[in-house]
Amino acid sequence: MAAGSALATNPAIDSSPGAAEQLRRGGVDVRVLAVLATLATDYQRAIAGFPAIPGEHETALPARRVDLSSIDGRAVAGDDPLFDELVAFLEGQNPEFRATDTAIVPSDQGEPLLRITFGLPVEPAS
Amino acid sequence: MDRNWAIPQGGTAPAADPTTPATRHHRIRRAAGAFAMLTALAVCAALPAPAGAKAAGGTAIRVAHFSIDTPAMDIYATGFDGNETLVLPKLGFGEVSEYLPLDAGIYAFSMRPAGSPATSDAVLRVSAELDGDTSYTFAAFGHQAELATDLLTDDLSAPSAGRARVRLIQGAADAGAVDVVTDGPLFAHGAALGTVGDYVSIAAGSWEVTASGEDGARLVERLDLEAGTVSSVVVLDEPTSGGLQLLSVTDAAGADAGGQGAAAPAGMPVGGVDTGGGAMAADRTSTSGHSGVPLPWLVLGSAAGLGVTAAVLGGIWRRTG
Numbered sequence: 001m002a003a004g005s006a007l008a009t010n011p012a013i014d015s016s017p018g019a020a021e022q023l024r025r026g027g028v029d030v031r032v033l034a035v036l037a038t039l040a041t042d043y044q045r046a047i048a049g050f051p052a053i054p055g056e057h058e059t060a061l062p063a064r065r066v067d068l069s070s071i072d073g074r075a076v077a078g079d080d081p082l083f084d085e086l087v088a089f090l091e092g093q094n095p096e097f098r099a100t101d102t103a104i105v106p107s108d109q110g111e112p113l114l115r116i117t118f119g120l121p122v123e124p125a126s
Numbered sequence: 127m128d129r130n131w132a133i134p135q136g137g138t139a140p141a142a143d144p145t146t147p148a149t150r151h152h153r154i155r156r157a158a159g160a161f162a163m164l165t166a167l168a169v170c171a172a173l174p175a176p177a178g179a180k181a182a183g184g185t186a187i188r189v190a191h192f193s194i195d196t197p198a199m200d201i202y203a204t205g206f207d208g209n210e211t212l213v214l215p216k217l218g219f220g221e222v223s224e225y226l227p228l229d230a231g232i233y234a235f236s237m238r239p240a241g242s243p244a245t246s247d248a249v250l251r252v253s254a255e256l257d258g259d260t261s262y263t264f265a266a267f268g269h270q271a272e273l274a275t276d277l278l279t280d281d282l283s284a285p286s287a288g289r290a291r292v293r294l295i296q297g298a299a300d301a302g303a304v305d306v307v308t309d310g311p312l313f314a315h316g317a318a319l320g321t322v323g324d325y326v327s328i329a330a331g332s333w334e335v336t337a338s339g340e341d342g343a344r345l346v347e348r349l350d351l352e353a354g355t356v357s358s359v360v361v362l363d364e365p366t367s368g369g370l371q372l373l374s375v376t377d378a379a380g381a382d383a384g385g386q387g388a389a390a391p392a393g394m395p396v397g398g399v400d401t402g403g404g405a406m407a408a409d410r411t412s413t414s415g416h417s418g419v420p421l422p423w424l425v426l427g428s429a430a431g432l433g434v435t436a437a438v439l440g441g442i443w444r445r446t447g
Contacts, residue, residue: 003206004206005206006205006206007206007207009207010206010207010208011208012208013208037204037206037234040208040232041204041208041234041236041251043247047348054139070250096255125205
């Protein structure tokens, strides 16, 4: 089973229909998949979307940005210890899987989202 | 105790307690892993590869428990779909599992105190991307409160005739920096916890090994090395005396040298996840051609920066709240 398809069935990840479809068709960067899957092992109901990065809409690059709208049923908040925990986790990854940016951004409806962005993929030196 | 990778299909669970290290009359305590491997092979008669008949190349991983005050752990494989499978029950201090053959890919494991429900919080979760044709040891070091882990790359290439290859792993948390010398080559000087030496070629035979800790602990043992073997010698805390102990782990032996350890127990998932063309996936992850259970495994974290060579998604994931 493809990782994205498997992730789409993960009960700990409540994806929007569009996000689930993007997962199933393999349109998400493996680093994003890995982070989501790892987070899902302890945090229930992480809700994800995969906004395209400007300039990459028409490319074949898989999505390397994810928006989380809630974790464990809690809205994203910068003063939530859970937020610090997540950021520490993301920053603690090995360089190849380390997010380049983590920020709280407003959704179109003004709700806070935790946006995690990875850099352009670079094949690690062997 | 059972150090075999469990078989997630009914009726083929490995036998319990195949060999207890204490029953082996080695001066240096032998790790369970090498022996457990043989039992796994005996139990799983339908395995594709007999002992000693290793396929060239391939990916394999084993788990080593070197944390003196961390209880025995159950090791679970975690899938992207959220399912967790108990793959290695009750790995205790000083034990090393046999190798689990895998396809290259991204894997995740979680660890819980032995006997804990699978639904309980994991003590730690680890993720890594495993390269093809490489053998790894995932090792946990130190005290539980400051647990460190490392994903070691095991070079199982065969030694030259009449020789063995050995590396030192410093896993003693209470001794401070450790010197390890032999009446032949010097193994280590001032090795800090978590230090992993390169494999060195050494003449087969019996060597006297002296390990000295910064805290004054001292241990003299004999290390018997058979020609053609590849071994890891691990310095550990001795829980009863408070001193040191040496653990000799056979990484590969005889025809195994240059191979990848034990064959997979029947029914064991053998594929990494197909990461769907993700950025890192192009040449590093594939499920093509594997004959095992389609694998919803995931991510493994390696961790805490003690010279991780192949892990990608690093970091121990320990939930604090």
